[in-house]
Amino acid sequence: MIHISLQKILNTAQNLMTLNIELALERGQFATLYGASGAGKTSTLRMLAGLMKPDEGQIIVNDKTWVDTDKGINLPPQQRRVGLVFQDYALFPNMTVRKNLEYALTRRQKPDIVDELMDMIELSELQDRKPGTLSGGQKQRVALARALVQRPDILLLDEPLSALDSKIRIKLQDYLQKVHRQYGLTTILVSHDIPEVFKLSDQVYVLEDGVVARQGSPAEVFGYGQMSGKFRFTGEVLEIRKEEVVYIVTVLIGTNVVKVIAQESEIAGLKVGDQVMVASKAFNPVIQRVGE
Amino acid sequence: MIHISLQKILNTAQNLMTLNIELALERGQFATLYGASGAGKTSTLRMLAGLMKPDEGQIIVNDKTWVDTDKGINLPPQQRRVGLVFQDYALFPNMTVRKNLEYALTRRQKPDIVDELMDMIELSELQDRKPGTLSGGQKQRVALARALVQRPDILLLDEPLSALDSKIRIKLQDYLQKVHRQYGLTTILVSHDIPEVFKLSDQVYVLEDGVVARQGSPAEVFGYGQMSGKFRFTGEVLEIRKEEVVYIVTVLIGTNVVKVIAQESEIAGLKVGDQVMVASKAFNPVIQRVGE
Amino acid sequence: MEWQPLILTFQLALVTTVFLLIIGIPLAWWLAYTNRKTKAVVETLVTMPLVLPPTVLGFYLLVAFSPANAFGSWLDEWLGIRFIFTFEGLVLASIIYSLPFMVQPVQSGLANLPSQLREASYVMGKSGMTTLFKVLLPNIKPSLLTGIVLSFAHTIGEFGVVLMIGGNIPGKTKVASIAIYDEVEALNYSAANMYSIILFAITFLILLSVYLLNGGYFKSAGR
Amino acid sequence: MEWQPLILTFQLALVTTVFLLIIGIPLAWWLAYTNRKTKAVVETLVTMPLVLPPTVLGFYLLVAFSPANAFGSWLDEWLGIRFIFTFEGLVLASIIYSLPFMVQPVQSGLANLPSQLREASYVMGKSGMTTLFKVLLPNIKPSLLTGIVLSFAHTIGEFGVVLMIGGNIPGKTKVASIAIYDEVEALNYSAANMYSIILFAITFLILLSVYLLNGGYFKSAGR
Amino acid sequence: RSGNDAKLTIATSANMRFAIKELVDAFSEQTGIDCEIITGSSGKLMAQIIEGAPYDLFVSADMKYPEALYQRGFTTGTPQTYAYGRLVLWSAAEGIEPDITILTSGQINHIALANPKTAPYGQAAVEVLKHYDIYEKVEQKLVYGESISQTNQFIISGAAEVGFTAKSVVLSSEMADRGAWIAVDENACRPIAQGAVIVKSTGEMKKAEKFYAFLFSEQAKEILEHSGYAKNEYTNR
Numbered sequence A, B: 001m002i003h004i005s006l007q008k009i010l011n012t013a014q015n016l017m018t019l020n021i022e023l024a025l026e027r028g029q030f031a032t033l034y035g036a037s038g039a040g041k042t043s044t045l046r047m048l049a050g051l052m053k054p055d056e057g058q059i060i061v062n063d064k065t066w067v068d069t070d071k072g073i074n075l076p077p078q079q080r081r082v083g084l085v086f087q088d089y090a091l092f093p094n095m096t097v098r099k100n101l102e103y104a105l106t107r108r109q110k111p112d113i114v115d116e117l118m119d120m121i122e123l124s125e126l127q128d129r130k131p132g133t134l135s136g137g138q139k140q141r142v143a144l145a146r147a148l149v150q151r152p153d154i155l156l157l158d159e160p161l162s163a164l165d166s167k168i169r170i171k172l173q174d175y176l177q178k179v180h181r182q183y184g185l186t187t188i189l190v191s192h193d194i195p196e197v198f199k200l201s202d203q204v205y206v207l208e209d210g211v212v213a214r215q216g217s218p219a220e221v222f223g224y225g226q227m228s229g230k231f232r233f234t235g236e237v238l239e240i241r242k243e244e245v246v247y248i249v250t251v252l253i254g255t256n257v258v259k260v261i262a263q264e265s266e267i268a269g270l271k272v273g274d275q276v277m278v279a280s281k282a283f284n285p286v287i288q289r290v291g292e
Numbered sequence C, D: 001m002e003w004q005p006l007i008l009t010f011q012l013a014l015v016t017t018v019f020l021l022i023i024g025i026p027l028a029w030w031l032a033y034t035n036r037k038t039k040a041v042v043e044t045l046v047t048m049p050l051v052l053p054p055t056v057l058g059f060y061l062l063v064a065f066s067p068a069n070a071f072g073s074w075l076d077e078w079l080g081i082r083f084i085f086t087f088e089g090l091v092l093a094s095i096i097y098s099l100p101f102m103v104q105p106v107q108s109g110l111a112n113l114p115s116q117l118r119e120a121s122y123v124m125g126k127s128g129m130t131t132l133f134k135v136l137l138p139n140i141k142p143s144l145l146t147g148i149v150l151s152f153a154h155t156i157g158e159f160g161v162v163l164m165i166g167g168n169i170p171g172k173t174k175v176a177s178i179a180i181y182d183e184v185e186a187l188n189y190s191a192a193n194m195y196s197i198i199l200f201a202i203t204f205l206i207l208l209s210v211y212l213l214n215g216g217y218f219k220s221a222g223r
Numbered sequence E: 001r002s003g004n005d006a007k008l009t010i011a012t013s014a015n016m017r018f019a020i021k022e023l024v025d026a027f028s029e030q031t032g033i034d035c036e037i038i039t040g041s042s043g044k045l046m047a048q049i050i051e052g053a054p055y056d057l058f059v060s061a062d063m064k065y066p067e068a069l070y071q072r073g074f075t076t077g078t079p080q081t082y083a084y085g086r087l088v089l090w091s092a093a094e095g096i097e098p099d100i101t102i103l104t105s106g107q108i109n110h111i112a113l114a115n116p117k118t119a120p121y122g123q124a125a126v127e128v129l130k131h132y133d134i135y136e137k138v139e140q141k142l143v144y145g146e147s148i149s150q151t152n153q154f155i156i157s158g159a160a161e162v163g164f165t166a167k168s169v170v171l172s173s174e175m176a177d178r179g180a181w182i183a184v185d186e187n188a189c190r191p192i193a194q195g196a197v198i199v200k201s202t203g204e205m206k207k208a209e210k211f212y213a214f215l216f217s218e219q220a221k222e223i224l225e226h227s228g229y230a231k232n233e234y235t236n237r
């Protein structure tokens, strides 16, 4: 079990914001911190990693106290078994991919894990290249592998995939899932991307102005419920066109464009850019693989 | 009309890649460059802006020759009427928001446009703040406004929204659309995000290894066609569960989770993470606004 | 003890630093962004005056600028400028001698700035000059201050070159460093100490305030 | 003309630069990352030796380290080190005098590095030392080279301090700068020119190669 | 650093730079003792001796510095005068015949002399200017070298059209035929008495005493005389 209870006054652009976070994570859980820019997500991760000192609070990880401000305990980052993937990777530009991973080895560790991780995350071909010559997705994989070398108790991921294109993004999500399971990690992810949160996490914590406003499974938090018979899709209105007596509303659902016929009464006040729900009463879906 | 025909040998990590781009844009068009990391999108924009010299080629904008390597013409960036929004904003850290915009004014210009743009893009409240204290979305808006101050002929946007959360992202897409129409711009956007491309662009150019592999409207390029009666959605398999004699496949479509009942034959070879198409034969959708 | 040498010293340091800013900044700018092969040669040349003992450098300057020489007499006749035994000469010599201390920090400051700032300004139609003064320099204040501090301090302590080309004329070229040296040689240790302490105290206060300011900048620049 | 002063000069410059690296790097590291109020004071103190004329600084060092003094005789008796009229003394004096030229560039190099590099290393359990040597320094090579070049060149040209504390003893403290000075004073201009040209040529080649290397690094660092 | 092969270290003022070489050569030939010459300004050398410089003898440009050393107990005895310096007016500029009378003319922009505050030859030069009653008139033209040596650089480079230096300089082999010079009337200033002392507590006392004795020998007097120094305060009195 990981108990986190932190308070910190952050000075944002104009005013002060009190970060006041209470989290209780199961071992092996994949948790996500979700929230608007400036909500305090990165600050929370930094306090977990020991890179920022909380004003008050405790962090207890598997019965070991990392932070207890009352007792004056605040372990330095070196003594916390944490892996951290920074949003901008923070790879060491002077080292090759292999050297970046090897640097993370502790003195007592066997170096086998480096090869194991490079195999798993498909880095072997890149091992002699310097970070400067890698594409964004490749860099990200190296950063992930490097954070895993020490077999951390907790893996912290700060918006690791936000700058990547969808193909690489999906691939890296798969890697994340794989290592999370394989190494029995407790993972805390910061992400803005709802599909990503859905796909990866057991538990979502929504931060708003420094406090956890909601928490639960992705489906609970994002309010779509568990659907079965009836189907509902949320999407965005792209176009509203009048055609004779009805209106044709073009809706973007994910990457799909759907045209819906609607009555004037249904679309009262609706305008382009609005979020809408498209539901059907009778829907017999068939599924079919898309050729890649 | 904007004619672009450029060749440039780029040295990528291991080998050389020849960028060979032919584009013909209508005035007032919103075009998107889409393609994998390293395909040459940024390089194309940089050559348009005059920040990179092509090995060979021409750029003719509204009958004015910006580049003609045969004639030795290569206008410096200062003489091209281009607005460019860099992926990392490139705001001047030493200037306030207002000063950033005012800096862009030409000598002959009336300064009214600064206030006009700040109104339109809702920056007035931020005008006295320095970029360092702004959130990502706010920075992005400033960068966009700054690029518009000079009323450029062509607006170039290099993945301007990729690092933002979805709420801010949608808002900024709206701003983009608004200024594109209002100022009659010709806009070239680099984006990885298919919904964004759908929403914004008239024309998509897909770059692959330095050449335009496909082009057309978003619907044409991404192959979904213009749907009417029949509905199809593409999504990703999240889970496959056997329940008595049938399988329940959980599919993520956009941010929606859908459960589909499938026969064993339908899901042969299907696994978690696969892209699938969910289609229905009879679907009578109703539309409903989502409370914000 | 007289105040004149001290005043002269700070005048010299100030004027020299101002000229070094005027000369050093464009040079640093060119060096930071050029791809020319000559770059390394210019960098080396800028550093070379450091390598000679100041008195010897001073002697070579003396020979070069002497009115007995073609170049020196040309300067005198056509431009009316004399560089030996004049304040102007001290300034020139100090500029040559302290040039690397201005150029090097500014150059590496500029080289470390993200190139997008420059490019963004160019795309907005701004000239190199405007870009340099409005965008680049305001964003490398720590490096600029480092350059200013090193140049200023080095000029205050300069002695050999100044002695050689200046001729130790009271009120004109007798700066504090020479006055102190004089007193030491004349076995007037108490006067020498007095000068040193005052020079030290004033300079200490100047530099301390610069560094206190600088501290603020360094922090904001260091992400 | 003898080769000994030239050899001695490069020995002095080399030893001094090595010591400056050893002392200057930790100092620069502390200055780059500390938030202490004392920071500006230390920065100022490091720069202060520049402010005194070298000969006067040399004189004060001479008095401080003289065995006629409590401190000097303590050093002599307890540590067996003599700093005056010895090579060790030249090294010490040169270190004090050139310290800002090493500290300043390295400090601003470190301050400009993204803090994530340091933090990433700490999170991996690495000590400050390991982080400094394996991660930070290899990524500020241009700044390190600037520091090395300025210190090296400045030590080669150093003259006033060295003359005062070293006393011009052949083979021990008579470095090239003093030899050249001597020849100029003795009106042996041809010998002085000879020394100067050789000193110049060797240093020019050393610095040029450093800058050519540096050019490569600068480019890769300048995004 | 003692023993038979150890060298004798002689600290010498700037004006003696040329004569001392000849003296040392003759001495070494006679006794087989090798010598090391350290040249510098008298004030600097004195400061170094006080702080423990390994110099065996101090051959100064005047009596003041050796006397000061003696007062502080750094020498074996009182300083003795080994020679009297002579001042000359020297010019390396084309078309200038050095003479006291031209100093006030418009032809002359700068007059070089050693710093009168620290160098005896500079002091003597000021006395000369005052003797001819032109000090006030030429004060604006004066430029000061740190020592005789630097004064020489001003003159040779032509930066100063004319200047006062030691006779030993213009008679040296290096400067023979460089420019033109005239001797300054020895009645125009106080004689420049130059003293030498043996520095106490060096390991080379015996050798130092030998050189000291040699410095006052007839042979040395002869060398000094043809180098530009005088045996007596006034040659012609």
Ligand SMILES: Nc1ncnc2c1ncn2[C@@H]1O[C@H](COP(=O)(O)OP(=O)(O)OP(=O)(O)O)[C@@H](O)[C@H]1O
Binding pocket: A009, A010, A011, A012, A013, A035, A036, A037, A038, A039, A040, A041, A042, A043, A044, A052, B135, B136
């Ligand atoms: N060391 C610090 N001390 C005080 N305030 C800080 C510190 N670091 C960041 N802040 C402030 O705390 C607030 C929260 O920042 P944080 O980086 O945690 O947000 P975030 O949720 O990660 O946002 P984003 O999605 O933009 O990354 C910001 O307004 C920031 O200015």
Ligand SMILES: Nc1ncnc2c1ncn2[C@@H]1O[C@H](COP(=O)(O)OP(=O)(O)OP(=O)(O)O)[C@@H](O)[C@H]1O
Binding pocket: A135, A136, B009, B010, B011, B012, B013, B035, B036, B037, B038, B039, B040, B041, B042, B043, B044, B052
């Ligand atoms: N000035 C240059 N000279 C030569 N090659 C370059 C230059 N700039 C970039 N390249 C190379 O050209 C290739 C294409 O780069 P470009 O930045 O255009 O890709 P991109 O499509 O924008 O990719 P991303 O989505 O990662 O931004 C890269 O492999 C890069 O290393």
Ligand code: MOO
Binding pocket: E013, E014, E015, E016, E040, E041, E042, E043, E061, E114, E118, E119, E120, E121, E122, E146, E147, E148, E149
């Ligand atoms: O020999 Mo001196 O000390 O220049 O007069």
Ligand SMILES: [Mg+2]
Binding pocket: A041, A042, A043, A158
């Ligand atoms: Mg964050």
Ligand SMILES: [Mg+2]
Binding pocket: B041, B042, B043, B158
């Ligand atoms: Mg790009």
